[in-house]
Amino acid sequence: MFLSVAPTARRLLVSIVFLAVSASFRAQSPTHTPSFVDSVYPFLGVDWGGNTFIGAALPFGMVKVGPDMESFDSRKSGFGYWTDGRILGFSHTHLSGAQGKYGNILVMPVTGPLAIDDIHSPRTAEVNHPGYYATRLTRYNAFVELTSTRRVALHRYTFSTAAPSHITLNISHCLSKGASSEAQRFVGGQVHFVSNREIEGEGRYAGGWNKGGEYTVYFSMVLDTPAITTRTWTGSEITSAQQASVDHDLPLGATFDLPVHPGQVVQAKVAISFVSIEQARATRPTRGSGLVLRRRSQNFFPRLESSPLKDSDPRRDRLKTNPVLHRHVPHDVDAHGSHRRESRLEIQRALLR
Numbered sequence: 001m002f003l004s005v006a007p008t009a010r011r012l013l014v015s016i017v018f019l020a021v022s023a024s025f026r027a028q029s030p031t032h033t034p035s036f037v038d039s040v041y042p043f044l045g046v047d048w049g050g051n052t053f054i055g056a057a058l059p060f061g062m063v064k065v066g067p068d069m070e071s072f073d074s075r076k077s078g079f080g081y082w083t084d085g086r087i088l089g090f091s092h093t094h095l096s097g098a099q100g101k102y103g104n105i106l107v108m109p110v111t112g113p114l115a116i117d118d119i120h121s122p123r124t125a126e127v128n129h130p131g132y133y134a135t136r137l138t139r140y141n142a143f144v145e146l147t148s149t150r151r152v153a154l155h156r157y158t159f160s161t162a163a164p165s166h167i168t169l170n171i172s173h174c175l176s177k178g179a180s181s182e183a184q185r186f187v188g189g190q191v192h193f194v195s196n197r198e199i200e201g202e203g204r205y206a207g208g209w210n211k212g213g214e215y216t217v218y219f220s221m222v223l224d225t226p227a228i229t230t231r232t233w234t235g236s237e238i239t240s241a242q243q244a245s246v247d248h249d250l251p252l253g254a255t256f257d258l259p260v261h262p263g264q265v266v267q268a269k270v271a272i273s274f275v276s277i278e279q280a281r282a283t284r285p286t287r288g289s290g291l292v293l294r295r296r297s298q299n300f301f302p303r304l305e306s307s308p309l310k311d312s313d314p315r316r317d318r319l320k321t322n323p324v325l326h327r328h329v330p331h332d333v334d335a336h337g338s339h340r341r342e343s344r345l346e347i348q349r350a351l352l353r
Contacts (some may be wrong), residue, residue, distance in 0.1 A: 013217060042128040043083075044327070045097075046199060051079040053096030056133045056146045056153070063272060064094040065146050065153035066133060068103050068175065070120065078176045080134040087119045087137060091171060092153050093217065093270050100209030103175030104217040105272060107155060111140040111163040116233055119168060151283040155268040161259040167223060167256040171203040184208045191254045192231045192244035197235055198222045199254055200277050217272055224267045227256035246272060 001299075021131065032179045045052035055066015068091050069082040079099035080091070095101050108119055113276035121139035133146045143161040150155060159165060167290035172186045191201035199221050206214040232254045246252050271284035 013289050014156040051099045053094045054081040056148045058150050063092050063148045063153050065092050065148050085124045087276050088120050093194050100176040101273035105219050106170040106173040108168045109142045109157040110166040114166045152271045157266045159264050162261050165260045172252045174205050182209050186249045188247040189252050192243035196226045218277045218280045219272050221270045227258045229257045
């Protein structure tokens with residue numbers, strides 16, 4: 001009897017000792033030290049004309065991916081965000097501190113029947129930290145997470161229910177679109193599917209608050225999940241055509257169609273360039289299908305943990321860190337080291353007149 005019980009007792013004793021040692025290590029492990037990043041409140045300034053960018057970006061990065069929204073009475077935001085309202089999608093270029101420009105290459109996950117003139121959703125559980133944005137699209141039962149490198153946006157969609165789903169891409173969308181002197185205009189573009197996971201193309205736009213000339217945004221996008229079907233649209237009609245183009249202000253876009261099951265994750269990488277499709281493709285990460293979403297980006301505050309800026313009062317910390325955040329998110333920097341080409345071309349044209 002003793003011989004049959006002893007091994008069990010020994011195993012029990014070893015388990016107790018292991019748990020005790022583990023608890024001891026946990027007790028000795030360092031606790032979380034509050035970071036300067038913890039003091040940042042990205043939503044400061046979104047109301048009353050602050051036009052603050054909400055989304056994910058790295059310091060001086062070209063990609064600034066975040067939600068473009070409209071109010072519940074269908075008034076579209078000129079800088080992308082509304083405190084109250086519904087999300088139209090997530091575009092990859094934004095200003096911060098001003099409005100009336102950019103909002104290009106709009107991506108949106110959709111579940112259920114797809115109507116291209118009815119893509120929008122209220123949201124809840126919204127989170128924004130430096131380098132990370134997340135929210136739940138209540139209409140589509142999808143949780144969206146965004147982060148970025150300097151030139152590539154990383155999307156992760158977690159679907160809650162089984163349903164036909166679509167990852168849509170709207171090229172003709174831009175912020176402050178209209179006919180006024182400071183409105184933006186979509187002047188044309190093209191898309192083509194490379195495979196059932198990959199699409200490339202460009203959109204051309206003009207105008208905005210600076211009454212600027214035409215500029216082009218090139219993109220290369222890839223999913224980690226193959227689509228069952230891929231379709232494009234021009235105007236109001238969705239077709240099975242694998243490429244599409246327009247040369248004037250007409251709706252232009254594409255969709256990856258795929259069934260999803262509860263808890264399924266679909267991830268996408270969207271690279272952009274102001275130079276060429278080839279350059280957008282070259283900057284897109286190719287190793288591994290998974291995406292690492294960083295919830296905090298220490299890159300915004302290098303070596304500031306011991307800075308004299310740091311304050312014992314968290315409220316004063318917030319007032320100091322937010323300007324640092326926005327100083328690192330300028331609206332005109334190309335990650336290749338140059339400003340957007342439109343301003344340089346306008347200067348060159350003026351000199352040649």
